[in-house]
Amino acid sequence: MQPKAHIVDLPVYQPGKPIEEVQKEYGLSEVVKLASNENPYGFSPRVKAAIESELTKFNLYPDGGAVELTAAVAEHLSVQADQVIFGCGSDEIIALIARAFLSEGDENIMADATFSVYKSNADIEKATSIEVPLKNGTHDLEAMLAAVTDRTQIVWICNPNNPTGTIVSETELKSFLDRVPSSVMVVLDEAYFEYVTDSAYPDGTKLLADYGNVVVLRTFSKIYGLAALRIGYGVGQASVIRSINQVREPFNTTRIAQAAAKAALADREFVESCRIKNTEGISFLQGEFDRLGLSYFPANGNFIMVDTQRSAADLFQRMLRKGVIARAGFKLYPTYMRVTVGSPRENEIFIRTFEEALNEQGAAV
Numbered sequence: 001m002q003p004k005a006h007i008v009d010l011p012v013y014q015p016g017k018p019i020e021e022v023q024k025e026y027g028l029s030e031v032v033k034l035a036s037n038e039n040p041y042g043f044s045p046r047v048k049a050a051i052e053s054e055l056t057k058f059n060l061y062p063d064g065g066a067v068e069l070t071a072a073v074a075e076h077l078s079v080q081a082d083q084v085i086f087g088c089g090s091d092e093i094i095a096l097i098a099r100a101f102l103s104e105g106d107e108n109i110m111a112d113a114t115f116s117v118y119k120s121n122a123d124i125e126k127a128t129s130i131e132v133p134l135k136n137g138t139h140d141l142e143a144m145l146a147a148v149t150d151r152t153q154i155v156w157i158c159n160p161n162n163p164t165g166t167i168v169s170e171t172e173l174k175s176f177l178d179r180v181p182s183s184v185m186v187v188l189d190e191a192y193f194e195y196v197t198d199s200a201y202p203d204g205t206k207l208l209a210d211y212g213n214v215v216v217l218r219t220f221s222k223i224y225g226l227a228a229l230r231i232g233y234g235v236g237q238a239s240v241i242r243s244i245n246q247v248r249e250p251f252n253t254t255r256i257a258q259a260a261a262k263a264a265l266a267d268r269e270f271v272e273s274c275r276i277k278n279t280e281g282i283s284f285l286q287g288e289f290d291r292l293g294l295s296y297f298p299a300n301g302n303f304i305m306v307d308t309q310r311s312a313a314d315l316f317q318r319m320l321r322k323g324v325i326a327r328a329g330f331k332l333y334p335t336y337m338r339v340t341v342g343s344p345r346e347n348e349i350f351i352r353t354f355e356e357a358l359n360e361q362g363a364a365v
């Protein structure tokens with residue numbers, strides 16, 4: 001029994017350490033995890049009631065087409081129902097796009113520091129990934145356009161970009177879309193869409209009418225606070241969504257996830273309050289980084305990437321021992337740490353611990 005040769009060296013995704021494990025390992029009574037861009041405010045109270053109504057139906061398969069949720073999202077976005085597809089997180093939509101559109105010898109283009117799932121799925125399909133360097137932490141759309149060849153199938157644009165948090169503007173994006181061949185799919189990953197407050201930020205779903213090659217990804221894992229339930233979606237031209245549906249497993253999202261997502265979508269007040277609190281959290285953290293004389297990329301999602309001017313991996317370990325989990329170890333940004341914006345209390349604990357660890361570690365390199 002042999003695995004396929006091309007998957008032998010693929011890395012296994014390394015998630016952040018779970019809170020319980022860190023607590024046990026270091027004998028801590030409390031651990032603050034700001035490592036996975038989760039919502040510190042939980043989820044809408046409407047979700048609980050919606051899930052409760054599903055609790056007696058575990059013996060029944062879910063609706064494979066997620067008809068009710070599709071109708072709700074289609075209405076919310078002013079698109080047609082056949083333009084929407086749901087997945088086990090937007091992670092699954094990325095995998096399905098790769099499965100449907102990438103083959104050996106195809107090329108796909110992405111930033112050199114972006115969400116790792118694009119490349120891992122391209123690797124699985126034996127496609128070649130062209131990684132274009134970020135410019136000041138931001139997608140370099142001109143360089144990405146210059147990298148397009150007649151073998152290019154997909155360009156992935158993560159907007160806001162994970163891990164840097166930067167955005168491309170509507171003007172830049174339209175200028176790119178006007179020039180990229182219409183045969184190339186452009187995936188706009190808008191996992192953090194609802195957090196963005198910058199008026200220059202484009203709404204990818206509004207570009208679908210003019211650009212038939214665009215596919216937009218969104219998720220219920222972030223501002224809606226449903227990460228555990230695994231539900232995200234893609235929006236595009238009906239013919240493209242049909243191709244993605246052709247490679248989808250029949251029952252890829254659960255009853256509970258569908259019911260929860262529908263209830264969460266309807267609670268705009270919860271979304272709005274999370275956005276406001278997140279913006280306040282960004283201001284607080286940025287103010288503290290300014291006080292510490294550290295620079296950071298403009299933050300547009302629910303996380304900030306700060307230049308610690310030291311080995312961030314070492315700083316990460318020091319903070320872990322004190323019960324704060326952030327993210328470090330970015331290959332191209334070894335001095336940067338990514339911190340999720342937490343609740344005001346979590347943000348304060350983060351800054352206190354961060355400063356202690358900085359002082360222990362000594363002067364900047």
Ligand SMILES: Cc1ncc(COP(=O)(O)O)c(C=O)c1O
Pocket residue numbers: 036037088089090091092115158161162189191218219220221227230231232
């Ligand atoms: C940019 C980006 N896209 C997609 C995802 C996947 O989210 P999910 O699979 O939970 O919908 C994430 C998760 O962190 C992300 O940061």
